[in-house]
Amino acid sequence: MTVSSGTNSADLSTDIVAVPCGLYPGLESFSSEYGYDDYCNWIDQANGDPMPAPLVLYLQDSAFGRVAEGTVNDSPLSERVDTILQELRLQGQLIDSDRPLQQFICAGAIAVEWADDQLYQLVCYLQEFFFIRRDCLSNWCVCLAQATLSRSRLRLLRVLGFSHLRITIRNRITSPVELEEAAAMICQARQLGMERIGVDLILGGGEKSGLSPELQRFLVASDPHRVQLISGDEGYESALNFLLSRQYENVGFDWFVRPGDPWLQLKQDGRLHWSMLGFTSASAPDVIGVGPGAISSVCEFYGLHEENWDRYQQAIQQGRIPVMRGIELEADDVLRREIMGMILAASRISVGAIEEKWGIKFNDYFAREAGKLREFEKNRLVDWHGKDVVVLVRNRSALVELCRLFYHQQRVQHQHSESMHI
DSSP: OOOOOOSOGGGSOOSOOSSTTOSSSOGGGOBTTOOHHHHHHHHHHHHHSSSOOOEEEEEOSSOTTOOOTTOOOOSOHHHHHHHHHHHHHHHHHHSOTTSBEEEEEEOTTHHHHSOHHHHHHHHHHHHHHSBOOGGGGGGEEEEOTTOOOOHHHHHHHHHHTOOEEEEEEETTTSOHHHHHHHHHHHHHHHHTTOOEEEEEEEOOTTOTTOSOHHHHHHHHHHOOSEEEEEOOSTTHHHHHHHHHHTTOEEEETTEEEOTTOHHHHHHHTTOOEEETTEEESSSSOEEEEESTTOEEEETTEEEEEOOSHHHHHHHHHTTSOOEEEEEEOOHHHHHHHHHHHIIIIISEEEHHHHHHHHTOOHHHHTHHHHHHHHHHHHTTSEEEETTEEEEOOOSHHHHHHHHHTTSOHHHHHHHHHHHTTO
């Protein structure tokens, strides 16, 4: 097998932008008709590609906070670690040995709760069951949610290869003491050689007055490389203006980055893409999720892991990846997903390129959507000139509205029907 990703590994996305699965297809459209065998078949197909897609692995120790029966896991830590490491082994055995792992994301409570020797063991498993190139270590990211780490734990993570850090801050909820601790941790992370710090900034309801003074001081002191605004309408404009005053630039989907950030150059060059995990230089990476409730995206297949810990563990003990539901995209789904990716990553819909690649007449194939786009143009959300629809907005809510315009209507109806029975 010849491995050629066609992308600079240093440019790969370094953060989970949202709960994995992105915008389309939604989890509600996953079906129990698809499972472990389908997942393995798609992995085989991905391995056999003459130019395999870049390989991304993300690891979680819980079901990403989704509310579902049986997701609470009170098993001993050692048991959880052993089971997740066994899944790593099973996943690694499915991937061709000369196919490099180009990005690793450690999410959930792993970096906080796992002991030092368990983290060492994790990296040993990665090295044993996956092909890891030294130049790809720059793409190892640890997501802490709202936790802070000691200097010794930060040092260990850096020694193990992690070079990116991401934390969550809640405006007017995260206390001044917690903000000071988070700022000190970011300072220590920089001193230890962490290359990029990202902050998820959550604005709660009713915050018409905008960012708290304490949070403004935190942002000035910590000076994160990337900030994501997660907010309703209230308080958004104030937060936006504050970030812009600090010379942050809006790359889209409420992500604000420092001048010189790789995402800006990629966007300018037309090489920024949208994947299941967010922005990336790879047009269609294969994302392997590990842990209860994890989601994988391989070629045109999405698979969802068992969220119930006991059933998840039982599947691992039986030697199979615990994929409980999934979906295989039809050509129409792939086309719609591609358009949504253009909206989010390129801030335009390249109508001419779509027509040439897919052999369609855009206005005929997307007659309903084209009519709606003209309405959006009147509201200054887009500007349609010839074969280019330029997206004029960058905020999450407006972009999601544009993307939803291209949802497959049968998928939407199916999702609504499924949701009525949940």
